[in-house]
Amino acid sequence: MKLIVGGSTGFVATEIIRQALSNPAVTSIIALGRRETPVPPNAGPGADETKLKSVLLNDFENYSDATKKELAGADACIWTLAVTPSKYKSFPWDDVVKVCRTYTAKALxxxxxxxxxxxxxxxxxIYVSxxxxxxxxxKKPLILGDxxxxxxxxxxxxxxYATQSNGTVEACIAKPGVINAPGHTRPLWQKGFYALIGLPNIQVTEIAASLLDQAINGVREKDTLSNEDMVVMGQRVLAEREQEKAGVVDN
Structure with a gap:
C-alpha cells in the first residue's frame, strides 16, 4: 500500500511515519510537507527507511504536475495538517480557515x-480533526466556538465528498482529545485548561496505530472515530504487533 501523510513534519504525523516504516502492509510512504521530512528517531530495527520519500509542497492550494506524479498510485492519505486550537489565535482568522478547510478540500x-x-x-x-x-x-460551543x-x-x-464520489472515496474522521507522549510537555496553564474542560487523553502511539489501521484495512464500523474508539483500537493494534514480534522471535 502506498500511503500519503499530509502535514508530515508534525507531532502525530511523525509517529504515523515511524510506525509505517515497520509495517509490511505499507510499501511506500509519501511525506507531504513544506519542509524536508526526516526519518523519525527511534524508527526501530524493523524499519525500512527506503520506503519514505519526502515531497515538498510550498503552496497547498496548487499541486504541480511533478507533485501529482509523486502522489499518483496512492491508496490512502492520512491528513494531519491544521492550525491547532492552542495556536490558532496566533494567526489571522482567514489564514486559519485556509489551512484547515481550503488545504484539506484541495488535497482531497x-x-x-x-x-x-x-x-x-x-x-x-483519513482526516484528523x-x-x-x-x-x-x-450549535456554537462556548469555548473556541468559531x-x-x-x-x-x-x-x-x-x-x-466521499458520499458523492459514488464509491471512489472512503472517508474517516478522527476526533482525538489531548494527545500525549513521553517527553512531550505542555505549559501548566494549558494542562489546567484541558483538565478544566474535561478533554479526554490519548497516547500518540495509540492514535497513530488506529489511523494506520484505518488506512490499511479500510473504514469498517463507523466513519467517525471518537477519542475512546482510537484508544481501544490503538491498544489492540499495538498489542497485536507485539505478539507478532514475539512470534517471530520464538520461531
Missing part, C-alpha cells in the same frame, strides 16, 4: 482524482 479533490494501482478500491482519506469540533452549525464550528464544517465537507 486532487488526490482522489489521481490514477491508482487498483482503481476498483476506493481511495481512503478534534474532539470538540461541531458539525451542527447552529474554531470548533469551522473544524466541524470541514468534517462535513470530507464526508459529503
Amino acid at each position: 479533490e486532487t488526490m482522489s482524482q489521481l490514477p491508482r494501482g487498483d482503481a476498483t478500491k476506493p481511495f481512503r482519506f 478534534g474532539v470538540n469540533s461541531e458539525r451542527d452549525q447552529s 474554531y470548533c464550528l469551522m473544524r466541524g464544517a470541514v468534517e462535513t465537507l470530507v464526508l459529503d
Whole structure:
C-alpha cells in the first residue's frame, strides 16, 4: 500500500511515519510537507527507511504536475495538517480557515482524482480533526466556538465528498482529545485548561496505530472515530504487533 501523510513534519504525523516504516502492509510512504521530512528517531530495527520519500509542497492550494506524479498510485492519505486550537489565535482568522478547510478540500479533490494501482478500491482519506469540533452549525460551543464550528464544517465537507464520489472515496474522521507522549510537555496553564474542560487523553502511539489501521484495512464500523474508539483500537493494534514480534522471535 502506498500511503500519503499530509502535514508530515508534525507531532502525530511523525509517529504515523515511524510506525509505517515497520509495517509490511505499507510499501511506500509519501511525506507531504513544506519542509524536508526526516526519518523519525527511534524508527526501530524493523524499519525500512527506503520506503519514505519526502515531497515538498510550498503552496497547498496548487499541486504541480511533478507533485501529482509523486502522489499518483496512492491508496490512502492520512491528513494531519491544521492550525491547532492552542495556536490558532496566533494567526489571522482567514489564514486559519485556509489551512484547515481550503488545504484539506484541495488535497482531497486532487488526490482522489489521481490514477491508482487498483482503481476498483476506493481511495481512503483519513482526516484528523478534534474532539470538540461541531458539525451542527447552529450549535456554537462556548469555548473556541468559531474554531470548533469551522473544524466541524470541514468534517462535513470530507464526508459529503466521499458520499458523492459514488464509491471512489472512503472517508474517516478522527476526533482525538489531548494527545500525549513521553517527553512531550505542555505549559501548566494549558494542562489546567484541558483538565478544566474535561478533554479526554490519548497516547500518540495509540492514535497513530488506529489511523494506520484505518488506512490499511479500510473504514469498517463507523466513519467517525471518537477519542475512546482510537484508544481501544490503538491498544489492540499495538498489542497485536507485539505478539507478532514475539512470534517471530520464538520461531
